[in-house]
Amino acid sequence: MGEEFVALSLPPILIGCLAALACALPGNFLLLRRQALIGDAISHVVLPGIVLGFLVTGTSSTWPMMLGAAIAAVVAVVLIETVRRVGRIEPGAAMGVVFTTLFAAGVLLLEQSDTSSVHLDVEHALYGNLESLIWLDATGWSSLWDPVALAWLPPELTRMAVVLVIVALFIAVLWRPLAISTFDEGFARSLGLPVSALGLALVIVSAIAAVAAFDAVGSIIVIAMFICPPAAARMMTDRLAVQVGWSMLFAVISAVLGYVIAGYGPLWLGYADAVSAAGMIATISGLILGAAALWGPKRRGAQS
């Protein structure tokens, strides 16, 4: 049992948790800034970025693709801001226009270019390949202390951990300016805080989280984790720090429970095959949001 779990289930569960946390953390601030859709936008525009990264470098290794995706995300953010300013459209509409256009362009690129040799397709982009992130060198719990086996951990795990550390450090260090400028932009500017740069930095850090998570777990989880855990957490508390804490808890619950239910739920119900872990994790986060909306102590209209 231990052997199979450590080799087959532990890595995807850990990667799912790390990805969920990396997206949910900045999601708290995006949600409060009415920019929650930016996670959706980013996870769509990484597709043309990844394809371009492949076309330019000719390799399917991860770093050029992630670089392409990150550049695409930044380009998209600048485009969204431009459309919003020049076209005087509301932010949500500007995001919708930019990300659908870029995603469509990405699909065209993908069709026209010879990417059949690499693992690049729309389905992969959507669901990711969480179940395939296994650790074949693990022989049981003791492998966690075995440097030889640890060297063969799925690279996504290390990458996601590094990205989570970056995201967490960013939010911890810039907590006060982020909170002040999110709550009261005018006051923040009067203090001399670089409000525009902070907003852009938040979006770029979100883009880094989205791109890394997208590579590991697919865009469904990215979109869900940017919005659902923070939105559910908002209905649990009236304090920002506590909200962030709840959102982290909800993200981890979604990842763990989603993976386990996807893997074993259908078997318990008598079906033969497991269902998509990414789909189940996103579904669980949606159910948590629903529960918080029904029973959360600080939902709108609740007596406090």
Next chain:
Amino acid sequence: MTDAQLPLQVRGLTVSYGASPAVFSADMRVEPGAMTAIIGPNGAGKSTLLKAVLGIVPALSGQVTVYGKPLDKQRSRIAYVPQRASVDWDFPTRVIDVVQMGLYRQLGLLRRITGRHRSLAMDCLDQVGMADFADRQIGQLSGGQQQRVFLARSLAQGADLYLLDEPFAGVDAATEKAIIDVLKSLKDEGRTILAVHHDLSTVPDYFDRVYIINKSPVAEGPVAEAFTQDALQRAYGGRLASGLLDQLFPVAEAAPAPGFPARTA
């Protein structure tokens, strides 16, 4: 008065949102230790002037000095109270947390909030009569209470120059009284107050000086000299109710020579 002592001096400030200027070529001298009201009709650029002075909206041209130096060197001497409607009061934060935002310049990024900071914030809340509400979520407050919390946050900044945007807009009478008491005691401590104000009838009671603007400045000076029927009519055109003018300038109405700007204190 040398320029270095002037809390705020503005020269040739022009701000534009799109084609037409919102504020055009505004000059302003804010005298120390006085309460100055910025008045003018709706859309006259009162709030925009204040925001441009603080760099919240970009100015096309103009120069701003605070106590004789550029604004960016003097941010610690300024406190700004934005319009209450400019923020999302559903934000997950408590009253005391908002007041502690005023301590940002002391706290910086990572310094821990100590008991000293907390008692300072409580003291500021106490001055505006909101100490009992410290642990409330800000969305649960009435409009007047929210305005007092904003004022408490500016007190926590310990500034020399206070810039307030419509501090009396949509507040109850008790709050208006509380706010004016706090502002007057700040003035008694030698601090300078500049507030966008919309209620002409309270100008002589509350303020020492006025700055009248309708996109371009119309008049500036002590209330007794600058707050005249003539200046108001030039700024507001026909938009002033005649009853209000009669109430503000009873002598002018009875005077034998109409149109001559005269008023009693």
